[in-house]
Amino acid sequence: ISEVVCVSHRGLQEHAVNSVPDHHHHRTEEPCDACPRHGKCVPRVQCPAHLRHNSYNPLCHIGGQRGLVGVCCFTGSRHAAEADLAARSANSISAEDLKIAHNLSRKKLVEWLHHADKVLEGSSETVLNASSPSFAHHLSVMTYEQAAEKLGRGGLLNLFAAKELKARDAISDDELMLGLTDHADGPFCPPPPACPAAPPRYRSVGGECNNPAAPAWGAVHTAFERLLPPQYGDGIWSIRPSSQGQPLPSARVVSSNLVLDAAAPSATHNLMFMQLGQFIAHDTSAGVVFTIGNGSAISCCVGDGVDFQPPELIHWACAPVATTPDDPFYAQFGQRCLNLVRTQLAPASDCAVGYAKQMNGATHYLDLSHLYGNSPEKLSALRSGILLNTFNDYGRELPPLTQRKECMSAKDGAACFESGDNHGNQIISLTVLHTIWTREHNRIARVLARLNPAWTEDTVFYESRRLLQAQFQHVVYNEWLPLLLGPRITQKFGLSPSPGYSGAYDPHVNPSLTAEFSAAAMRFGHSVVDSKFVVPNAKSGDLYEAISIPEVMFQPSRMRLRPFLDRLIAGLIRQPMQTVDPFVTESLTRYLFHGGSPFGLDLASINVQRGRDYGLRSYNDYRRLVGLPPYADFRQFPPSTAHRLFAVYQSPEDIDLWIGGLLEEPVEGGVVGATFGNILADQFSRFKRGDRYFYENGPDVNPGAFTPSQLSEIKKVSLSRLLCDNRDGIELLHVAPNAFLRADLPGNEPVPCDSPLIPSMDLNRFREV
Numbered sequence: 214i215s216e217v218v219c220v221s222h223r224g225l226q227e228h229a230v231n232s233v234p235d236h237h238h239h240r241t242e243e244p245c246d247a248c249p250r251h252g253k254c255v256p257r258v259q260c261p262a263h264l265r266h267n268s269y270n271p272l273c274h275i276g277g278q279r280g281l282v283g284v285c286c287f288t289g290s291r292h293a294a295e296a297d298l299a300a301r302s303a304n305s306i307s308a309e310d311l312k313i314a315h316n317l318s319r320k321k322l323v324e325w326l327h328h329a330d331k332v333l334e335g336s337s338e339t340v341l342n343a344s345s346p347s348f349a350h351h352l353s354v355m356t357y358e359q360a361a362e363k364l365g366r367g368g369l370l371n372l373f374a375a376k377e378l379k380a381r382d383a384i385s386d387d388e389l390m391l392g393l394t395d396h397a398d399g400p401f402c403p404p405p406p407a408c409p410a411a412p413p414r415y416r417s418v419g420g421e422c423n424n425p426a427a428p429a430w431g432a433v434h435t436a437f438e439r440l441l442p443p444q445y446g447d448g449i450w451s452i453r454p455s456s457q458g459q460p461l462p463s464a465r466v467v468s469s470n471l472v473l474d475a476a477a478p479s480a481t482h483n484l485m486f487m488q489l490g491q492f493i494a495h496d497t498s499a500g501v502v503f504t505i506g507n508g509s510a511i512s513c514c515v516g517d518g519v520d521f522q523p524p525e526l527i528h529w530a531c532a533p534v535a536t537t538p539d540d541p542f543y544a545q546f547g548q549r550c551l552n553l554v555r556t557q558l559a560p561a562s563d564c565a566v567g568y569a570k571q572m573n574g575a576t577h578y579l580d581l582s583h584l585y586g587n588s589p590e591k592l593s594a595l596r597s598g599i600l601l602n603t604f605n606d607y608g609r610e611l612p613p614l615t616q617r618k619e620c621m622s623a624k625d626g627a628a629c630f631e632s633g634d635n636h637g638n639q640i641i642s643l644t645v646l647h648t649i650w651t652r653e654h655n656r657i658a659r660v661l662a663r664l665n666p667a668w669t670e671d672t673v674f675y676e677s678r679r680l681l682q683a684q685f686q687h688v689v690y691n692e693w694l695p696l697l698l699g700p701r702i703t704q705k706f707g708l709s710p711s712p713g714y715s716g717a718y719d720p721h722v723n724p725s726l727t728a729e730f731s732a733a734a735m736r737f738g739h740s741v742v743d744s745k746f747v748v749p750n751a752k753s754g755d756l757y758e759a760i761s762i763p764e765v766m767f768q769p770s771r772m773r774l775r776p777f778l779d780r781l782i783a784g785l786i787r788q789p790m791q792t793v794d795p796f797v798t799e800s801l802t803r804y805l806f807h808g809g810s811p812f813g814l815d816l817a818s819i820n821v822q823r824g825r826d827y828g829l830r831s832y833n834d835y836r837r838l839v840g841l842p843p844y845a846d847f848r849q850f851p852p853s854t855a856h857r858l859f860a861v862y863q864s865p866e867d868i869d870l871w872i873g874g875l876l877e878e879p880v881e882g883g884v885v886g887a888t889f890g891n892i893l894a895d896q897f898s899r900f901k902r903g904d905r906y907f908y909e910n911g912p913d914v915n916p917g918a919f920t921p922s923q924l925s926e927i928k929k930v931s932l933s934r935l936l937c938d939n940r941d942g943i944e945l946l947h948v949a950p951n952a953f954l955r956a957d958l959p960g961n962e963p964v965p966c967d968s969p970l971i972p973s974m975d976l977n978r979f980r981e982v
């Protein structure tokens with residue numbers, strides 16, 4: 214067969230393409246130089262259709278390069294749910310069935326909202342107490358945007374319709390799973406974005422209209438897409454059972470057995486690498502949870518965790534995590550119930566009825582939406598003229614103070630800051646990055662205004678934003694990603710910046726986040742967090758203080774101490790991050806957001822439960838997707854891990870993706886394993902190829918393209934340059950040339966900010982002529 218697939222005889226290809234089971238032939242097959250049938254050679258993860266029965270995708274050389282093996286893809290490199298548009302079932306659902314489904318779904322929504330009201334009135338304990346750790350979790354995953362609620366209800370309407378159509382056998386399980394139900398007009402169609410006739414110079418604030426052919430792609434409040442179809446218990450939204458049909462082990466049992474605390478500092482990467490990761494996550498990913506009443510936080514447990522809500526008072530969006538009486542940590546506090554509220558659903562932009570897709574409260578692009586806001590209203594609240602608003606603290610520019618009750622301390626001198634996404638106070642090192650980028654906007658805006666006196670305030674503001682977005686994308690692709698993924702994956706997915714313009718834009722690529730990226734792979738970052746920040750005196754290098762991280766979650770008041778920003782930056786560069794492994798600090802797995810309480814939340818069990826909430830399939834399925842052999846037996850893991858897996862899971866087919874990903878050895882030159890590496894690389898390739906405004910795109914596709922000489926200035930920028938230009942300069946006088954690598958690595962010793970090792974861009978190139 215392997216000789217057959219590369220030749221061009223049509224009959225043979227049909228045979229090969231359609232009827233040979235894929236997995237039998239991978240090992241011995243020689244990759245084709247060119248794909249038959251106009252197939253496109255892509256990394257395996259980008260052709261999820263290859264997992265279908267009866268589909269055969271020959272191996273090939275990506276970009277004709279030996280050593281970069283991919284598969285010939287015949288469905289285009291789309292998300293799984295879109296992969297089979299051509300093959301969609303011609304069966305149409307009868308008008309009668311549709312009408313009934315629409316009516317029933319409306320009735321059902323009224324019932325559910327009514328139930329929520331009853332829950333709210335039934336007991337004061339159905340709403341979270343604002344001083345509980347779970348309330349801080351709520352603050353991390355909620356939105357203040359009104360639009361989300363209406364769309365969320367639309368998502369529910371379509372969900373109910375899917376359930377009804379399934380109950381009536383009007384759609385099959387296969388159609389549901391593969392998302393082949395677009396012929397079933399849903400009861401709710403989100404209004405299509407209103408786009409200008411020609412794509413404007415600046416990207417929209419909410420992310421819409423990037424692609425005129427699919428104007429909702431990447432917009433705020435649209436759905437996370439998927440690499441593989443979801444695995445829900447009912448095919449629609451319920452949480453999956455184990456491969457044996459039993460309930461899965463509690464997410465807390467998974468966490469307490471498999472996610473331990475042990476220090477394993479990285480030999481190369483520093484905590485700034487960790488911190489930019491969270492900053493990227495907040496730009497692109499913000500699952501929005503359901504709320505109750507007027508936006509209140511749902512409590513799925515009673516007595517702050519001693520028990521579950523009784524059935525009549527448990528909200529339908531609850532998926533709390535049970536702890537066992539012998540839990541190594543929570544037992545002593547009598548905690549049996551860990552709160553977890555499910556993520557809201559988004560209606561499909563084409564009003565398709567189908568399985569549940571979760572709502573993203575951020576624009577899916579790398580566009581600094583967490584700095585500028587995800588809506589025009591938020592942007593105007595953050596902006597004054599050419600500048601982003603700041604709080605001038607005795608001459609130091611900090612992000613503006615917020616009136617929202619978000620921070621945990623109300624003491625004198627306490628501070629709590631505004632940001633585009635309202636989540637900038639989650640940890641103080643994140644607030645530091647928000648401060649740096651806010652200052653950078655204002656620095657650039659002042660220069661551009663001086664260089665271009667004829668520009669209006671709007672022009673200066675939006676030109677500065679455009680330039681900031683470009684710098685951010687450059688830092689991500691040029692510095693951060695290669696250190697995450699290693700050279701091979703970076704090359705295979707075409708993620709390196711090119712000299713001059715990039716030709717990577719592809720209007721068929723949907724930039725939307727995948728559920729697998731948000732709910733699992735990008736959360737690798739929780740493993741690299743350290744329990745404390747070791748803050749030096751930035752000048753002398755002596756220890757200034759060591760801060761246990763829960764002390765600075767939603768408590769950013771130290772930002773007001775004059776030398777603190779400089780000191781923390783010096784510390785983040787110097788201090789190693791932790792390696793990616795199943796070890797996560799107890800600051801996140803026991804004390805997250807603990808505030809004044811003796812115990813906090815467990816982010817590891819939240820991650821596992823969130824994966825199930827999103828319908829992520831088991832780890833083995835994603836190994837298959839990326840071309841790795843699945844685990845057939847726990848004994849294939851190292852003995853101590855095997856032992857723990859045995860204690861928790863019934864079968865290797867049950868392992869949660871976040872857990873399995875952390876168990877992998879890192880790829881060469883990178884920090885994550887191959888499964889996470891592929892999921893992450895796919896996403897960053899979507900951000901690049903599916904974004905018309907990507908900074909490297911030329912004027913042929915990008916109406917806001919930079920000139921070649923401007924682009925080459927932007928490509929001089931590094932995070933260390935940004936830190937240099939926006940530090941307070943009180944103590945931080947030297948910065949490591951690579952801000953993501955440990956300052957004690959040979960060749961990365963801190964240098965003065967005017968060193969040629971930290972080049973600057975020449976803003977004169979941005980004078981309009």
Ligand code: HEM
Binds near residue numbers: 487500731
């Ligand atoms: C520094 C301390 C950090 C804290 C306290 C923290 C806390 C949290 C919390 C509470 C959530 C919401 C969990 C849920 O309900 O599903 C979350 C989600 C997430 N975190 Fe972290 N995190 C930290 C660092 C990081 C880092 C370093 C990364 C990446 C490199 C990261 C990536 C993510 C991602 C991708 C999500 C999902 C976002 C969404 O779509 O909702 N986090 N984190």
Ligand SMILES: [Ca+2]
Binds near residue numbers: 576580581582
């Ligand atoms: Ca964004």
